[in-house]
Amino acid sequence: MSDMSDTPHRIAIAGCTGRMGHMLIEAVLATDDCTLAGALDRADSPAIGQDATAFLGRVSGVAVSADLRSGLQGAHCLIDFTRPEGTMAHLAACRELGVKLVIGTTGFSEAQKAEIAAASKDIAIMMAPNMSVGVNVVLKLLETAAKALNQGYDIEIVEAHHRHKVDAPSGTALKMGEVVAAAIGRDLKACAVYGREGVTGERDPSTIGFATVRGGDVVGDHTVMFMGTGERIEITHKSSSRATYAQGSLRAARFLAGRSNGLFGMDDVLGLG
Structure with missing residues (x-):
């Protein structure tokens, strides 16, 4: 998998048809240095196969997919605000494919957190309970x-x-x-x-x-x-808006661009450590 240090940053979005997913897609489209590379949703989503930006009346050429391999093909980084069980499946796929991961999902068990930490030995992960x-x-x-x-x-x-x-x-x-x-x-x-x-x-x-x-x-x-x-x-x-989480997520994705592995927090992204 090529490194995200080359532009544009190729971003995939998990849970792409939810409120946060839509906000993230809009944020990616509004940037000069990021492009939408993948859009993932659950297999039972009625949006499967549709263009990921159809809700905006636009055509991106990126179809909503439940297949992790095809959805992550060519992506440098996945941004994930879903549920713990979904994120763990995405984590395994990202680890296998060498895709960096920004995790905004909350509610993980201690065992799941340990699994995320273990995966960070192979890929760069930024995890924070709040991206704002x-x-x-x-x-x-x-x-x-x-x-x-x-x-x-x-x-x-x-x-x-x-x-x-x-x-x-x-x-x-x-x-x-x-x-x-x-x-x-x-x-x-x-x-x-x-x-x-x-x-x-x-x-x-x-x-x-x-x-x-x-x-x-x-x-x-x-x-x-x-x-x-x-x-x-x-x-x-x-x-007052989820836009702040989307902007923070993109800052995190850019931060991961030059890193091949490791587990980071928003304090690292913002230089507050």
């Missing part, structure tokens, strides 16, 4: 805030998403919790509280609480609260 540039800047701010507010402040994370989202809390909320916990020397698995009901007793100060809201067409809102005596610090990010 703004969210990743917020993660850096949270790290700084948590270190300074590590005593006397209760930490709560509230997130809201559209009614169609299937996992909770969001991958972004969990990432925020991981960043905060690591900054103050805690293990999120040991201190996270994901639900409160009934007589819960006084709040354990060592915990990090999560609250999830689902409804309407909310693209994604996240707030981390550091609540002390006499003051409350809130760090919030609100997404």
Whole structure:
């Protein structure tokens, strides 16, 4: 497989008929340095065989395909915002074909994460629970805030998403919790509280609480609260469009262009490490 350092960057899109898939296709078409090389969807999709840009009234010459080999033929990089089981199948195909992979899917098990890490020995992978540039800047701010507010402040994370989202809390909320916990020397698995009901007793100060809201067409809102005596610090990010995730994904694909293998995050892409 040729390297993506030559232009244009040849991008394949997984889940190409979904909301995020359409946004990614539009983003690719709007660039000067990227071209649509493949469009993947499930075998039961009514769009199979149709032109991937038909929804825009355009002709790209790229047909929606359920066949991974043909869909990835000639692609330098696959951008994947699907479900864990789909992403794992795509991962195996990319590893076999030498295609780089940008993963925006959330909800992976620890075993699946380990499999992704193992595949990164052979191909370059960028995986992040949120591709938004703004969210990743917020993660850096949270790290700084948590270190300074590590005593006397209760930490709560509230997130809201559209009614169609299937996992909770969001991958972004969990990432925020991981960043905060690591900054103050805690293990999120040991201190996270994901639900409160009934007589819960006084709040354990060592915990990090999560609250999830689902409804309407909310693209994604996240707030981390550091609540002390006499003051409350809130760090919030609100997404009004999925376009920010698409733009971040293309930045990630460009970042992977010069790399043959390795597992990277958005902090690497944005130089925040």
